[in-house]
Amino acid sequence: MSNNNQNNMRIYHRYLGFFLAGIMAVYAISGITLIFRDTDFLKSVKQVEKQLKPNLSTGELGKELKIRDLKVEKEEGDIVSFEQGTYNKATGIANYQTKKLNRFIDKLQHLHKADTESPLFYLNIFFGLSLFFFVVSAFYMFLPGTNTFKKGLYFTLAGLVLTLIMLFV
Numbered sequence: 001m002s003n004n005n006q007n008n009m010r011i012y013h014r015y016l017g018f019f020l021a022g023i024m025a026v027y028a029i030s031g032i033t034l035i036f037r038d039t040d041f042l043k044s045v046k047q048v049e050k051q052l053k054p055n056l057s058t059g060e061l062g063k064e065l066k067i068r069d070l071k072v073e074k075e076e077g078d079i080v081s082f083e084q085g086t087y088n089k090a091t092g093i094a095n096y097q098t099k100k101l102n103r104f105i106d107k108l109q110h111l112h113k114a115d116t117e118s119p120l121f122y123l124n125i126f127f128g129l130s131l132f133f134f135v136v137s138a139f140y141m142f143l144p145g146t147n148t149f150k151k152g153l154y155f156t157l158a159g160l161v162l163t164l165i166m167l168f169v
Contacts, residue, residue: 005140009137009140010140012133013138016134020130026111027112030112033105033108034113043100045098046098046100047096050096054091058080061087065094070084078091084097
């Protein structure tokens with residue numbers, strides 16, 4: 001590898017890194033918040049009263065309230081009780097609680113989880129390709145054969161082994 005190619009790669013690495021610093025910070029924060037998605041951490045409780053059709057089945061009730069795997073705890077007369085609240089079969093009124101993330105955290109998480117239906121998916125592809133460029137360009141930072149390059153290869157191997165251990169253990 002020539003010294004000129006090495007310098008160009010360092011320049012591309014540096015400025016792309018500066019350009020993506022904000023995006024990387026946002027992805028880091030959203031990734032950390034996603035770890036807690038199955039808990040109530042960062043969620044606030046909201047009481048909801050909703051008028052539904054009377055005499056809904058458990059499956060229909062769960063679908064209408066957008067509660068997955070809704071389980072009826074007890075039925076007393078027309079009142080159906082479930083973990084999040086109650087439903088009156090006669091009147092169709094459901095009183096229940098929802099737990100939602102605040103708008104900012106919700107937007108962060110949707111950025112991180114964007115799929116092909118979202119315009120953010122292009123940003124995710126660009127970001128993923130940029131991170132892959134960082135992987136490749138990191139090996140252009142030091143000349144092969146130098147102690148720093150050799151140590152870098154050991155650290156790369158250690159990171160790869162740690163990742164494999166975490167995936168399969």
